[in-house]
Amino acid sequence: MAETITQAPETVNLTIDGKKVTVPKGTLLITAAFQAGADVPYFCHHPRLKPAGACRMCLVRIEKMAKLQTACTVPVSEGMVVDTLSPEVKQAQQGILEFLLINHPLDCPICDRGGECPLQNMTFQYGPGVTRFIDEKRHFPKPVPLNDYVSIDRERCIQCSRCTRFQAEIAGDGALAIESRGNSAVIAPFSLDGFQSHFSGNTVELCPVGALLSRPYRFQSRPWEFHSTDSVCSMCGVGCNIAVQTRTNQLMRVNSRLNEDVNEEWTCDTGKFEQYWVNSEERITTPMIRRASVLKPCSWDEALTAVAEAFSSAAKSSSNTVAGIGSTRTSNEEAYLFQRIFRTALGSNNIDHRMHDFPIRPMETSLAAIGEAKAIVAIGFDPKQYLPVVWLRIYKAISNGNATYAHVSSVDDPAVEAALAVGEGAILLTDDHIASADLDKLTKRAKSAGAKINVLLPDNNSWGAILMGVLPDRLPSLQPVGNGARPKFEALWGGPVPDKPGLATWDILKAGAAGDIRALYVLGSNPVASFPDRDLAASALEKIPFVVVQDLFLSESAQYANVFLPASSFIEKAGTFTNIEGRVQPFGAAIRPVGDSKPDWQILSELYARLGASAPFFGPADIAREIAHSADKNTFAGDRR
Amino acid sequence: MSLWDDIKALAEEVKAPLTGLSITDSYSRQPRVTIQYPDVRRPLSRRARWRHVLNRYENGLEKCIGCSLCAGACPANAIYVKAAENTAENRVSPGERYAEQYEINMIRCIFCGYCEEACPTQAIQLKDIYELADDERKDLIYTKEMMLTPAPEEE
Ligand code: SF4
Ligand code: SF4
Ligand code: SF4
Ligand code: SF4
Numbered sequence: 001m002a003e004t005i006t007q008a009p010e011t012v013n014l015t016i017d018g019k020k021v022t023v024p025k026g027t028l029l030i031t032a033a034f035q036a037g038a039d040v041p042y043f044c045h046h047p048r049l050k051p052a053g054a055c056r057m058c059l060v061r062i063e064k065m066a067k068l069q070t071a072c073t074v075p076v077s078e079g080m081v082v083d084t085l086s087p088e089v090k091q092a093q094q095g096i097l098e099f100l101l102i103n104h105p106l107d108c109p110i111c112d113r114g115g116e117c118p119l120q121n122m123t124f125q126y127g128p129g130v131t132r133f134i135d136e137k138r139h140f141p142k143p144v145p146l147n148d149y150v151s152i153d154r155e156r157c158i159q160c161s162r163c164t165r166f167q168a169e170i171a172g173d174g175a176l177a178i179e180s181r182g183n184s185a186v187i188a189p190f191s192l193d194g195f196q197s198h199f200s201g202n203t204v205e206l207c208p209v210g211a212l213l214s215r216p217y218r219f220q221s222r223p224w225e226f227h228s229t230d231s232v233c234s235m236c237g238v239g240c241n242i243a244v245q246t247r248t249n250q251l252m253r254v255n256s257r258l259n260e261d262v263n264e265e266w267t268c269d270t271g272k273f274e275q276y277w278v279n280s281e282e283r284i285t286t287p288m289i290r291r292a293s294v295l296k297p298c299s300w301d302e303a304l305t306a307v308a309e310a311f312s313s314a315a316k317s318s319s320n321t322v323a324g325i326g327s328t329r330t331s332n333e334e335a336y337l338f339q340r341i342f343r344t345a346l347g348s349n350n351i352d353h354r355m356h357d358f359p360i361r362p363m364e365t366s367l368a369a370i371g372e373a374k375a376i377v378a379i380g381f382d383p384k385q386y387l388p389v390v391w392l393r394i395y396k397a398i399s400n401g402n403a404t405y406a407h408v409s410s411v412d413d414p415a416v417e418a419a420l421a422v423g424e425g426a427i428l429l430t431d432d433h434i435a436s437a438d439l440d441k442l443t444k445r446a447k448s449a450g451a452k453i454n455v456l457l458p459d460n461n462s463w464g465a466i467l468m469g470v471l472p473d474r475l476p477s478l479q480p481v482g483n484g485a486r487p488k489f490e491a492l493w494g495g496p497v498p499d500k501p502g503l504a505t506w507d508i509l510k511a512g513a514a515g516d517i518r519a520l521y522v523l524g525s526n527p528v529a530s531f532p533d534r535d536l537a538a539s540a541l542e543k544i545p546f547v548v549v550q551d552l553f554l555s556e557s558a559q560y561a562n563v564f565l566p567a568s569s570f571i572e573k574a575g576t577f578t579n580i581e582g583r584v585q586p587f588g589a590a591i592r593p594v595g596d597s598k599p600d601w602q603i604l605s606e607l608y609a610r611l612g613a614s615a616p617f618f619g620p621a622d623i624a625r626e627i628a629h630s631a632d633k634n635t636f637a638g639d640r641r
Numbered sequence: 642m643s644l645w646d647d648i649k650a651l652a653e654e655v656k657a658p659l660t661g662l663s664i665t666d667s668y669s670r671q672p673r674v675t676i677q678y679p680d681v682r683r684p685l686s687r688r689a690r691w692r693h694v695l696n697r698y699e700n701g702l703e704k705c706i707g708c709s710l711c712a713g714a715c716p717a718n719a720i721y722v723k724a725a726e727n728t729a730e731n732r733v734s735p736g737e738r739y740a741e742q743y744e745i746n747m748i749r750c751i752f753c754g755y756c757e758e759a760c761p762t763q764a765i766q767l768k769d770i771y772e773l774a775d776d777e778r779k780d781l782i783y784t785k786e787m788m789l790t791p792a793p794e795e796e
Pocket of ligand 3: 711714715716717718719720745749750751752753754755756757767
């Protein structure tokens with residue numbers, strides 16, 4: 001029975017620079033050469049892009065072949081003998097570099113790529129040192145904006161086609177193309193409307209020269225001047241791993257960081273270019289207290305004492321008159337501390353973070369599994385807009401596995417039926433706006449078909465807020481407040497926890513508008529702008545006698561605040577976020593808190609001390625330790641690297 | 642001890658200061674090495690390395706292109722450069738980039754001249770300006786305005 005014999009993966013043996021290597025069949029020669037420890041220079045090759053052979057930098061000598069060959073396009077074959085060091089190869093490398101530099105301006109001192117530029121490095125290592133070209137170089141107008149984020153300096157482009165291949169093969173939009181041929185070849189947007197892509201920033205990182213440039217980062221810093229801190233993107237639920245690069249206590253640039261399970265090596269443009277709000281001049285960085293109906297700057301002590309007094313006196317009369325609305329953007333540690341304060345120091349379960357009711361359902365597959373699906377349907381939302389990096393997985397499935405993909409508005413769309421017919425390997429994606437009835441219906445159908453459903457939540461810590469217990473009826477780890485897990489938390493927190501579910505956001509606002517809430521804590525959220533019924537939110541905040549808003553900016557809700565507490569952004573503190581998959585990812589503090597602002601955890605910890613807690617928390621790690629101790633394994637495991 | 646001995650001893654006593662005075666006298670005829678600073682100043686070597694200046698081209702544009710290579714070369718980490726983009730309305734240097742802010746902390750500087758060596762446009766030079774003492778640390782952070790040579794029309 002031939003088909004039951006497990007076949008060993010086919011391998012190929014070859015010799016590179018006298019060293020024998022064995023690699024899987026189909027491997028590109030350049031990859032085999034790296035495995036053999038050979039140093040083959042290249043520009044256009046990229047392991048995630050299809051071979052192009054565009055830059056000719058990786059020429060090597062292969063025995064029995066008449067001419068030098070590009071290692072990045074030749075698959076290995078049995079018995080190949082390869083030389084990467086011969087004088088002939090050296091001469092070719094020098095020739096190629098001299099050729100690439102013929103039209104290159106070499107304005108490294110003012111080039112944003114200078115210092116981390118592959119062309120600089122290759123020229124230094126393999127280049128000829130002098131040029132024989134003495135004529136006038138090719139000239140183009142210096143950087144031309146392609147869209148809001150990226151501009152191009154066409155003089156510096158070496159036509160490696162990494163950018164065009166990325167847009168076509170990974171982003172799937174083909175937004176860039178090579179225009180003209182030969183000496184006049186330039187990179188240009190495919191569309192007349194410019195570089196229309198959610199992923200244009202990746203080409204800036206891929207470009208081996210300073211041709212594609214980040215506009216916000218332009219001339220902000222040299223690569224050796226900033227400090228790079230490992231962080232996690234704060235803009236959506238995917239939780240792309242990023243490097244936050246800072247100088248003079250300000251954000252300079254966001255680059256992506258490798259994580260094969262989450263974002264591979266990509267980010268979307270929102271993550272790369274839309275986090276400069278941390279540098280905003282409009283941030284409020286001193287605490288403020290309302291005096292004679294205007295918010296006036298005050299000391300931290302004054303502000304926190306006022307908050308502590310208002311909340312403890314309201315809670316003393318009835319713990320039902322205090323409430324808290326948390327956020328999907330604060331860290332796990334902060335969300336945890338927030339609910340702990342409400343449940344123990346104020347004895348109230350009136351705590352929530354949701355702006356509308358939605359089904360709480362973990363993803364049934366991992367993010368990476370989406371890239372291997374056979375049929376994908378996005379129901380009711382556009383992944384490209386909503387969670388852009390999820391789209392890259394979807395496109396991977398489309399381009400690699402020939403998966404079908406549809407983006408539909410209703411669960412009854414025939415495309416859903418067609419995907420379910422595929423059975424195993426079908427993945428249905430939906431967001432938190434799906435109606436529970438629809439989801440139940442879908443679940444039944446998916447279960448019988450063997451398909452998977454992923455309900456994707458929008459924000460960087462939507463899952464964290466849920467799993468940390470910022471819910472009126474759930475303790476951390478989704479434990480219902482009424483059930484047997486409560487005594488465990490009571491023991492840990494050293495006090496009773498109310499066993500009746502509290503008010504959800506909408507009930508808090510209704511009670512507020514009816515005059516039943518005396519003190520409201522708005523932590524990092526903005527109900528007046530994001531609650532669907534804005535009038536209700538506004539009239540509630542208007543009516544509630546004491547509102548404290550903790551935020552970075554004077555939001556719509558802060559207009560109603562009695563006390564405003566200035567919080568620090570995510571790059572000014574350490575902590576963890578939980579992404580849509582439930583993966584807990586740590587981020588580090590890149591800069592000091594701006595002005596007098598304080599990280600949310602610190603504000604909460606100082607408030608907790610004023611409310612009579614025995615032991616304050618001195619850092620996010622203290623809180624994380626307690627969470628790890630209290631939560632069940634699945635809530636706070638994941639990537640704690 | 643005889644009287645003669647006393648006379649000899651006295652003669653020795655008298656001779657000693659006279660010998661000393663004659664040495665003083667011989668030195669007083671030699672050329673002087675001290676100068677009446679600050680009324681008189683010693684000429685410095687052409688290669689003396691003291692405080693930096695930021696040069697201009699003849700047309701008044703600044704030579705500095707804000708590239709930060711000087712800051713990168715500085716072993717004392719004394720230089721801060723913040724670059725910005727030249728525009729048609731506000732052209733400060735040739736090309737695309739200029740230094741919007743340029744500071745050297747003279748307390749940190751060890752006058753090694755590496756910055757001058759790193760500079761691709763010969764914008765920064767260590768000159769013979771050595772009177773740098775001050776009693777205020779803040780004033781020892783030299784700004785671009787303090788180091789820039791005057792523009793032609795300002796002269
Ligand atoms: S792309 Fe590289 S080699 Fe070209 S000017 Fe910029 S830093 Fe220099
Ligand atoms: S713009 Fe950059 S990535 Fe694109 S072809 Fe030119 S050099 Fe390559
Ligand atoms: S002279 Fe030396 S120490 Fe002083 S600023 Fe220049 S490089 Fe730095
Ligand atoms: S002084 Fe020279 S090295 Fe320093 S930033 Fe200006 S141009 Fe660059």
